[in-house]
Amino acid sequence: MNRDIVRFALRGLSANKLRSGLTTLGILIGVAAVILLVAVGNGSSRQIQESIARLGSNTLTVRPSTTGGGGPGGAGPRGGFPGLAGGGQQQSSGPRIQAKDLTVDDAKALADKAAAPSVKSASPVVTAQSATAAYEGSSHAIAQFVGSGPAYFDATSNAVGTGSAFTQADVDQARKVVVIGQTVVDELFGTVRPVGKQIAVNGVPFTVVGVLKEKGSSGIQDSDDLAIAPLDAVRQSLTGFGGLDQIVVQATGPDATDGAEAEITQILNQRHGVGTGSTADFSVQNQASLQETASESSETFTVLLGAVAAISLLVGGIGITNIMLVTVTERTREIGIRKAIGAPRRAILGQFLAEAIVLSLVGGLSGVAVGVVGSQFTVLGVDPVIVPSSILLSLGVSVGIGLFFGGFPAGRAAGLRPIEALRHE
Amino acid sequence: MTSPHDGAAPVLDARDVVKIYGHGETAVHALRGVSLEVHRGDYVAFMGASGSGKSTLMNILGCLDVPTTGSYLLDGTDVGELTQGQLAVLRNRKLGFVFQSFNLIPRMSALANVELPLAYGGVGASERRRRARAALRLVGLGERVGHEPNELSGGQQQRVAVARALVTAPALLLADEPTGNLDTASTAEVLAILDRLNAQGRTVVVITHETEVAAHAKRTLRLVDGRIVEDVRNAPVNGPPPGLAAAADATDPGPEPASGSGPAERGW
Numbered sequence: 001m002n003r004d005i006v007r008f009a010l011r012g013l014s015a016n017k018l019r020s021g022l023t024t025l026g027i028l029i030g031v032a033a034v035i036l037l038v039a040v041g042n043g044s045s046r047q048i049q050e051s052i053a054r055l056g057s058n059t060l061t062v063r064p065s066t067t068g069g070g071g072p073g074g075a076g077p078r079g080g081f082p083g084l085a086g087g088g089q090q091q092s093s094g095p096r097i098q099a100k101d102l103t104v105d106d107a108k109a110l111a112d113k114a115a116a117p118s119v120k121s122a123s124p125v126v127t128a129q130s131a132t133a134a135y136e137g138s139s140h141a142i143a144q145f146v147g148s149g150p151a152y153f154d155a156t157s158n159a160v161g162t163g164s165a166f167t168q169a170d171v172d173q174a175r176k177v178v179v180i181g182q183t184v185v186d187e188l189f190g191t192v193r194p195v196g197k198q199i200a201v202n203g204v205p206f207t208v209v210g211v212l213k214e215k216g217s218s219g220i221q222d223s224d225d226l227a228i229a230p231l232d233a234v235r236q237s238l239t240g241f242g243g244l245d246q247i248v249v250q251a252t253g254p255d256a257t258d259g260a261e262a263e264i265t266q267i268l269n270q271r272h273g274v275g276t277g278s279t280a281d282f283s284v285q286n287q288a289s290l291q292e293t294a295s296e297s298s299e300t301f302t303v304l305l306g307a308v309a310a311i312s313l314l315v316g317g318i319g320i321t322n323i324m325l326v327t328v329t330e331r332t333r334e335i336g337i338r339k340a341i342g343a344p345r346r347a348i349l350g351q352f353l354a355e356a357i358v359l360s361l362v363g364g365l366s367g368v369a370v371g372v373v374g375s376q377f378t379v380l381g382v383d384p385v386i387v388p389s390s391i392l393l394s395l396g397v398s399v400g401i402g403l404f405f406g407g408f409p410a411g412r413a414a415g416l417r418p419i420e421a422l423r424h425e
Numbered sequence: 426m427t428s429p430h431d432g433a434a435p436v437l438d439a440r441d442v443v444k445i446y447g448h449g450e451t452a453v454h455a456l457r458g459v460s461l462e463v464h465r466g467d468y469v470a471f472m473g474a475s476g477s478g479k480s481t482l483m484n485i486l487g488c489l490d491v492p493t494t495g496s497y498l499l500d501g502t503d504v505g506e507l508t509q510g511q512l513a514v515l516r517n518r519k520l521g522f523v524f525q526s527f528n529l530i531p532r533m534s535a536l537a538n539v540e541l542p543l544a545y546g547g548v549g550a551s552e553r554r555r556r557a558r559a560a561l562r563l564v565g566l567g568e569r570v571g572h573e574p575n576e577l578s579g580g581q582q583q584r585v586a587v588a589r590a591l592v593t594a595p596a597l598l599l600a601d602e603p604t605g606n607l608d609t610a611s612t613a614e615v616l617a618i619l620d621r622l623n624a625q626g627r628t629v630v631v632i633t634h635e636t637e638v639a640a641h642a643k644r645t646l647r648l649v650d651g652r653i654v655e656d657v658r659n660a661p662v663n664g665p666p667p668g669l670a671a672a673a674d675a676t677d678p679g680p681e682p683a684s685g686s687g688p689a690e691r692g693w
Binding site for chain 1: 484487489490509510513514515516517518520522524528529530531532533541542544545546589593
């Protein structure tokens with residue numbers, strides 16, 4: 001009996017293929033839109049996460065703080081307002097003390113296992129502002145010419161592709177060696193193998209010992225337009241021996257970043273003589289909290305996209321109601337005949353409900369197919385990442401819509417009186 | 426009138442049935458007190474001009490409508506006390522309808538149309554198919570089971586409708602102007618089938634305004650303004666219907682369909 005009802009429903013649908021197809025299309029678009037847009041939102045969220053992770057894993061950046069004036073109030077160690085750009089940054093508030101530069105000794109103190117157990121490594125960093133490298137007639141202005149130690153590579157997720165990174169010995173002896181990014185290789189060397197060659201940076205010869213693995217661009221910044229050399233080599237030849245531009249600290253693990261931040265603050269406060277009531281002369285930027293803020297905002301974006309898609313799913317559902325109402329009106333006589341020959345109420349109800357559910361289910365399943373296939377392509381520069389729950393949810397919602405929006409017309413059909421239905425022309 | 430058979434309850438037992446449509450000033454009295462009994466094996470024709478209330482009576486007898494007052498028993502069951510669901514079961518089991526406009530379901534094969542009442546009756550698929558084919562053979566359409574209504578002539582469509590009406594072996598076959606939309610040849614075919622069904626013991630009630638059709642019945646009732654004004658018996662309840670008796674006498678073309686079903690269909 002139930003099989004027959006489904007059979008009647010399928011026959012009813014196939015009798016009007018174009019109409020059934022168009023109704024299905026409405027649901028298809030809705031479901032596909034939900035899956036695809038949520039996947040795009042999710043994908044862009046991943047992309048943001050990745051580009052943040054590219055800056056370094058579990059890293060904290062300590063910078064000398066020259067901003068902030070004397071304001072009232074105590075110096076809360078974490079008074080920062082987490083904005084997207086300045087996540088976890090310590091804001092200055094309170095009277096300033098004599099600002100001290102960040103020094104190599106600060107970095108060494110931070111790397112002390114006893115005082116800072118959460119810190120894996122601390123690399124002093126100087127960055128040359130304008131470093132123009134030249135090799136056999138071709139020259140290139142390197143966006144970022146960094147002087148640091150060997151730990152810097154790991155802390156900033158800069159892996160060496162060919163050749164090797166420089167060693168602590170290179171740093172100690174301030175050897176003029178350099179590891180360069182792919183963009184620099186392309187600009188200076190073209191097809192020539194760069195390892196072992198000598199380049200002139202602002203006239204100072206550096207020997208290329210390694211090439212970094214390609215990281216790709218992260219939005220506005222080309223992560224591969226980079227050169228890393230031993231700290232003192234850069235200080236000698238390019239920046240001079242001033243204060244450090246930053247200290248890149250790598251925490252022991254993702255959970256240790258907050259602990260590391262506290263330890264850094266404590267150690268540097270002590271070393272720089274920062275007490276309560278005075279403002280720190282440095283700031284600590286926590287990568288993890290930056291990541292958190294970024295993912296929060298991209299989640300909002302995903303929800304927004306999903307909501308827009310859900311509306312189109314709803315419109316598709318109303319399309320089903322509309323078509324089912326037309327169908328019931330059109331087939332009133334048929335309903336009358338079926339009732340006259342003894343179709344019970346639930347058989348009629350079941351038949352039209354089954355038609356609505358088949359429409360929505362077919363639409364939903366093909367919507368899933370379209371959504372999944374569509375997610376394989378890059379949409380607006382974003383590689384969509386499918387959220388499995390969005391598939392289940394949209395499919396469930398589409399069947400629910402079939403039940404809900406098909407229920408009204410089906411109930412109307414089942415409630416028809418046979419004698420009136422038979423009289424209907 | 427007592428049953429000529431065994432004293433069982435009559436198939437139809439209407440007592441003072443009144444049907445009023447609308448209220449107050451605009452009320453229409455379609456039936457003004459109709460009482461009748463129809464016994465098993467009888468062949469009854471209701472005659473009357475349009476507006477005489479015969480369609481209303483047909484709807485009430487067919488359990489498609491309920492009387493305003495009065496009671497109606499179908500095969501011993503008081504219809505007035507049944508719920509909609511029970512009425513649906515009653516229509517399915519006890520009644521077979523033949524309509525003037527055939528009322529086959531479009532885009533469904535003849536076989537599927539005939540199977541439909543059995544499907545709603547919960548009969549299994551193979552049993553259903555077997556019985557539907559048998560019913561179609563009985564009306565001479567054993568070889569047209571796969572055709573859809575729009576591929577059949579009017580007479581053939583009406584024969585499919587007759588097959589659908591009798592496939593459940595109902596207590597009563599109700600035909601509302603069954604030949605109203607048919608040409609002479611098709612009319613003869615359908616009437617011959619009804620005659621044969623009645624001869625096999627099926628109770629038949631026909632509503633018509635044609636005297637030729639009514640001449641096939643054993644009993645003729647005439648309705649005027651919602652009342653029975655004439656009740657004539659042409660032949661005894663348990664004898665052959667007059668149409669068949671005449672055919673036997675005059676070697677009428679007769680029920681061609683009975684022999685028309687192909688040998689290929691015999692196996693079913």
